[in-house]
Amino acid sequence: MSKRKVYLHIGAPKTGTTYVQDRLALNARGLTGHGVHFPNKRLFADPTLFHFRAALDLLGQDWGGPSGHADGSWATMLKQVRRRSGTVIISHEILAPAPADKIARVMNDLSDSEIHVVYSARDMVRQLPAAWQESVKQGRRWTFERFLAKAEHGSPWFMKAFDLPAVLEAWGRSLPPERLHVVTVPQGRTDSNLLWKRFCTAFGVDPTWAPLDSERSNAGLGVAETELLRRLNRQLDRTTRSTASHDELIQTMLDRSELGRRRSRKVQLPPAHYAWAQGEAERWIAWAERVGVDVVGDLADLRSGEPPADLPEDPNEVRAKAITKAAVSALTVMTREAASRPDPSREIGARLKARAEQMRQR
Incomplete structure (x- = not known):
């Protein structure tokens, strides 16, 4: 063989x-x-x-x-x-x-x-x-x-x-x-x-x-989308940025918003x-x-x-308007994602309430 x-x-x-x-x-x-x-x-x-x-x-x-x-x-x-x-x-x-x-x-x-x-x-x-x-x-x-x-x-x-x-x-x-x-x-x-x-x-x-x-x-991001993420990272501590839930949320945002489909100029x-x-x-x-x-x-x-002859010295300069547009798209997705997730405290409360009701019926 x-x-x-x-x-x-x-x-x-x-x-x-x-x-x-x-x-x-x-x-x-x-x-x-x-x-x-x-x-x-x-x-x-x-x-x-x-x-x-x-x-x-x-x-x-x-x-x-x-x-x-x-x-x-x-x-x-x-x-x-x-x-x-x-x-x-x-x-x-x-x-x-x-x-x-x-x-x-x-x-x-x-x-x-x-x-x-x-x-x-x-x-x-x-x-x-x-x-x-x-x-x-x-x-x-x-x-x-x-x-x-x-x-x-x-x-x-x-x-x-x-x-x-x-x-x-x-x-x-x-x-x-x-x-x-x-x-x-x-x-x-x-x-x-x-x-x-x-x-x-x-x-x-x-x-x-x-x-x-x-x-x-x-897929690659555009200059505005990348700059938005970079600024978001600056506001988050290292512990938050290194968690699996953070990675999942960022990936969700990229998959479901325009961020992951590059609307601004490429880097x-x-x-x-x-x-x-x-x-x-x-x-x-x-x-x-x-x-x-x-x-x-x-x-x-x-x-x-x-x-290329027409490539400027800083081809990645980005305007505030483009970052704002990317931010609105990202915030929309994150809000929908947060709204779709069950509230853990409510879930626990509901389970405790149901358990108490079972105890009373015995």
Whole structure:
């Protein structure tokens, strides 16, 4: 019997990972018929949540849900993997900047399989605005300029996940280069399925085996919507911003209001940062060509090019009127959400009253 292949899709964040994971989940049953497995904890559960929790547990992290919600998930993932033959795909982008000891554990835990690492990469002109927005959605308070200043020194978590050579040197230390697969995110308006087809090539999957398309994406915000969230974060303490209920409420607001459908101008990289972004792209490309990793797509997709001639020095300046409009939309959704939720005190009171009535009738 041929050796099981395990494809570890480790990111990077903001490279279509949400879409790919959801499409794998939607087509999991059909893929199984072709010997391709996207493990789940149990039938009818959300496999994308299972993969997230497995990654958290592996990394020793506890966020994105109730305390302890990920405990034991990596061990459960391993059990699911070992029950299968053929191809197994494990996917979550928080794995990209994993420390050396965690990577060594993965390699040891999966030593009975042929391990492949899949890493998707995108040009920095699109990647940096997306990363800043995502950090704000997760509760950060920094301005885009402050984020960029730190990014150029490699300090934010996102930059550790985006550093293609560093990530793949760490994950590929014990693997031959042909088992390191770099999927480039295409530039411009191309075939909407092109990125998916590239992932399928990296995974060794026929795209026709997964016909159900995903409607999920981690959509970007506009400048006004992002600034509104950033200002909201400044008014909230860290404890509040780090709770699962806060994340749920913010996601509800983004899903149900215009905030999540970007009505204002998109966030753009200021022209002063293009040279650095281009330098990073050339460093990544040189490394990939020198090492000889398997490139699915075109390394030229990672180049940023020159800033548009009409791009202002500060393309993300936002007017108060736009922020007010975004705030009204957000407040409307939050008010409806609050009104739809039961009052805990009333629920408790009703239960006590009913219990007292039962006691009187005895």
